[in-house]
Amino acid sequence: MTSYRKRILEQEAAKADSSDEDDYVPYIPIKQRKKEKITEAEKRLGRVAILKEESQRDSTNEESEGQQEEEGEMNDGEQDIGIQSKVSLLDQHSELKKKAEAKKETAREKMLKEEERILESVAEKKALMGVAELAKGIQYDKPIKTGWRPPRCILKLSESYHEKVRKKRHILVEGEELPxxxxxxxxxxxPKAILSGLKKKGIVTPTPIQIQGLPTVLQGRDMIGIAFTGSGKTLVFTLxxxxxxxxxxxxxxxxxxxxPYGLCICPSRxxxxxxxxxxxxxxxxxxxDGFPLLRNVLCIGGVSVKDQMEAIKQxxxxxVATPGRLMDMLDKKMFTLDICRYLAMDEADRMIDMGFEEDIRTIFSYFKGQRQTLLFSATMPKKIQNFARSALVKPVTINxxxxxxxxxxxxxxxxxxxQEAKMVYILECLxxxxxxxxxFAEKKQDVDAIHEYLLLKGxxxxxIHGGKDxxxxxxxxxxxxxREKDVLVATDVASKGLDFPDIQHVINYDMPEDIENYVHRIGRTGRCGNRGTATTFINKGVEESILLDLKHLLREAKQKIPPFLANMQSENEKYLDIGGEVGCSYCGGLGHRIADCPKLEAIQTKQAQNIGRRDYLAHSSADY
Incomplete structure (x- = not known):
């Protein structure tokens, strides 16, 4: 029985082996199975750790890149940290300072590009030349030749000597073949007659603008002359x-x-x-002194044209003329500029600012040949200089x-x-x-009120102002x-170029809307080396931009700055001096840049208003 059962069991086992041969799984001991589970778990854990390390590395790289953009380059590895730790704090500070300066430079470059774009947009696209010259494309390459030559003793001197003379007198000259x-x-x-005439006026030695300007003009060169008020610019073109x-x-x-052979144009009568x-x-x-008699004529508004014509007929x-009267007489063909070869424009920037560009172009078109052109002013921003150069031939700029x-x-x-205390305070200032x-006062009404008040006070x-005869x-x-009267009350008609002897005090009843006018006003005193005082009244009614310009002008002239001005700060004060240019390139103000120029903004607003008004007037006139 036992053997029989054993045989049956063997037969069944053999059948099972033959049927399940493909699904056979060998026996694995418990110890070995535990080891395999541990290794698989370790492998799984190892992959997760690697993924974590990679993700951490990526995040640190992103953070370091962000820090590089904001604060400069930063080291993100252990090795870099080790190197950085060996550098002294002073060296690290200097490195960070360099990087900050580099970033600041980029900001400056951006601002300069923006300012160039603004200046380009407001610059005159049309050259300051005559209509016929523009139409025919006439251009002059060489300056006018004259019979004057410097003395031999001057010509023998070296250029380095001339440079020393200029440097000693703070004369800046730009141009080709400088006299x-x-x-x-x-x-x-x-001539001796001129020298004795100068001596009678108390003029013995030439001023810096005359030292360089007179030889330049006598040699026939076109010129832009810029010098402070009272420096003797008038003699540079009159002599x-x-x-x-x-x-x-x-x-x-x-x-x-x-x-006439020579023509001088001035902005005011x-x-x-x-x-x-x-x-x-x-x-x-x-x-x-026995020389031939030279005849000159004054052509200004408010004077009889008949008297002027009698002088011209001889x-x-x-x-010497103002633009309005000159244009009128040329238009009516009362005289011609056929033989005129010399043109001087005093306070040229003021005439261009006052809107006389088109008149000047029209005047240029009356010339029949090349002329020597001279432009003079105490205030001439880069915008006006660049514009004026289009009318000149190889100009010499003397500053x-x-x-x-x-x-x-x-x-x-x-x-x-x-405001209410100004009138009374004038008496104290006197x-x-x-x-x-x-x-000086801005408005005609203020001029009349001050004049009447002073007369009442004895x-x-x-x-004087534009409304008077x-x-x-x-x-x-x-x-x-x-000297028959002690005080002259005036608007800005008296601020440009007028020379009154021995004025010791100028009072600004109000701050002008333009810092250039302020410079011209106070320039009526302190002339020809004399000392003078300028008192200016300001209050809350004055625009902040003008006060900032005034503050920086006082600082430049080493004047005492009152506390209420010293405490004023502009948002972009750190950028007032960038790219070698100080202040605004449009109006010359020191307290702002061209991007914040109130004068430019006012002009643009006025132009927009005039366009709208012109359209309205044209529409209304058509309707009626």
Missing amino acids: PPIKTFKEMKF PIIMFALEQEKKLSFVKNEG ELARQTNDIIEYYCKCLAD GVHIM VGRAGAASLDIVQEVEYVK QKTPPPVLI VEAVA QEDRTRSVNQFRN
Whole structure:
């Protein structure tokens, strides 16, 4: 039985082996199975750790890149940290400072590019040339030739010597083939009559602008002359024009209806009259010494055209004019500029700013040949200089000090005065210095009110503004100049170029809307090396941008800055001096850049308003 059962079991086992041969799984001991589970678990854990390390590495890389953008390059590895830890804190600070400066440079570059774009958008696309010259494409390559040459003793001197002379007198010159500076009027070859006339006026040695400017003009070169108020710019263009006219008269006398040979354009009637008087004085000095008589004429508004025409009919050598009257007479063909070869524009930037560009282009179109062109001003921003160069042939730019800077001979006092207290405070300010005193105000109504108040208080005062008759204006200016009156109250018509002797005090009843006008106003004192005082009233009614310009102008002139101005800070003050340029390239203000220029903004707003108004007026006139 046992053997039988054993046999059956063997048979069943054999059948099972044959049927399940494919599914056979060998026996694995418990120890071995545990080991295999542990190894599989370790492998699984190992992959997770690797993935974690990779993700951590990626996140640290991203963080380091972000830090590099914001703070500069940072080390993200253990090795870099080790190297950084060996560097001293001072070296690390200097490295970080360099990186910050590099980042600041990029910000500056961005701002400079933006400013260039703004300046390009507001720049005149049309050159400052005559209509015929623009239409025909006429261009002059060489300056006008004259008969004047520097003395041999000057020509023998080296260029390094000339540079020393310029550097000593703070003369900055730009241009090709620069004429040499000459330190005496005698070496400039002026006649004895002119030298004695200068001596009578107390002018013995030339000023810096005259040292470089007179040889430049006498040599026939086109010129842009920039120098602070009271520096003697007028003589730089009046004396050469007299000598050129004298040379023409000697060669061939001027006949009836001929001329002018030289033309001077001034923005205001008072300045034109003053320039004409200077020319008359030196012409008389020459005539008294036996030279031919030179005739000059003054063409300004408010004066009879008949009297002016009588002078022109006799033949005129030199004409001094304002743009309005000159345009009117040229348009009516009362005279021509056929033989005119000399053009001087005093306070040129003011004329362009006042909207006379088109008039000047039209005046240029009346010239029949090449002329020598001279532009002068105390304030001439880069925008005006670049625009003006289009009318000049190989120009020489002469700059004595920064364009738009105030004279260092003027003590500038800025006082906070409430609007209602201004009138009374004027009387206190008049006690600071003896007469004569100049008082400036923006509005004609304020000028009349101040004048009336001073007369009531027993002060000998006269007033001028654009609303008065020309006879009254001329009489008032002459009375003040001849010391018959102690105080002159005026708008900005008296601020540009006028020369009143011995003025020790200028009072600004209000701060002008333009920092350039402030420079011109205070420049009526502290002239020709004399000392002067300028008192300016300001209050909350003055725009912040103008006050910031004033603050930086005072700082530049090393003047005392009152606390209420010193505490003022602009948002972009750190960027006021970038790329080698100080302040605004449009208006010359030191307290802002062109991107924040209030003058540019005001002009753009005015242009937009005029366009709208013109459209409205055209529409309404068509309807009616």
